[in-house]
Amino acid sequence: MPREHHHSKRCGIYTHIAWHDIKKILLQKIISQSGYVSTTDWPTHKSEIPLGQVPVLEIDGFQLPQSVSIERYVTKQAKLYSTDDFEAAKTDSVIDTIDELRDANLYKIILKQMDEKLVEKRERNLLEEDVPKVFTKLEILIKNYGSDGRFFLGNKLTWADLCCYEQIIRILKLDPEILNKYPKLALNHEHVEKEPTLAEYIKTPPEASF
Template sequence: MSTYKLYYFNGRGRAEVSRLIFAAAGQKYEDVRYERDQWPSHKSEMPLGQVPVLEVDGTKLPQSLSIARFLAKQFQLAGKDNLEQAKVDAVVDTINDLLAKYIPVRWEQDETKKQELIKKFIAEELPKHLQNLEVLGKLYGNGGPFFVGNHLTWVDLFFYDMATNILQLEANALDNFSWLKKNRAEVEKQPKIAEYLKNRPQTQF
């Protein structure tokens, strides 16, 4: 049986989707969390000098979405066939379109400029990208609450985590997107996910 170690900072960030996959699968793993002052002494241990990194039976794999896809395939959360997996990837890419607009807003250091960027993001970018996700959920979900095939896949977990960050920025972001709200609620109702969310460390990001 394979052993897994996930290396990241002490936060949700780019590792959280993989932690959610582990939780949904009920799979044990070692969750290695570096504080910022610890990281420099471990950076050289990582293939690209960055995290997250997944170590599987001694092999280290970088890149957050490559890690998530691998784990999803390991634990039957990637889609039941090639077409379902392609649909999952299409939704993942659509989430990434939104993240590409969100991340510069999140990490802007100038507070005055940040507030301007937040207003523009909420007014112009966020509704457009959420609408795209709502369309795909209705198109691929077979009438159910999950994005693809009416069963849980890793893209539901990816959206859940991304939306957590968006809702911290704008609490009413999903009010006009009933399907997306239902999707998040359904993810939270999964027993293993609910248990993980109840017990996971509370962090700043």
């Protein structure tokens, strides 16, 4: 029963690629120990981990693989994911919509292995086609699911807001003016940044051990 006895658990996460900062915040709330596996140590650790891949969440010696599964579990523990099935489904549909950008990024990775010119074309397409498409959908979802416009679901922070925040800061690096065209996302972004835990983090990013 991980939820009830969470405080007494030996619970750690191992990763050799740093998760995004947002995820670290979640992990700091929930996970007592975390380890960063260096590239040098990786061959040894690889053989000790079930699927030979990181991240792995370890709870009482049981190792859970797959970053998205870990993230879903951790957000549940952090009460950032509704226990009501239909509300949870709405959260999921926001995240699936955000993931359309992740998939767009996948294309980019593949193209990178192939041709430099195609990579440039892909980067232009990301801003000119994928971002407008996905951000427009997200504006509709925040209107349909949110209650006061601050957050995606009702009037409090959920996993959906964190995932969206993560993508937005990625896209802002490519186009710092992008949110001018998406007023609802801009309002959401502003309020997510005001969240106490996150605001503190942005001011003084902790020296994470992973």
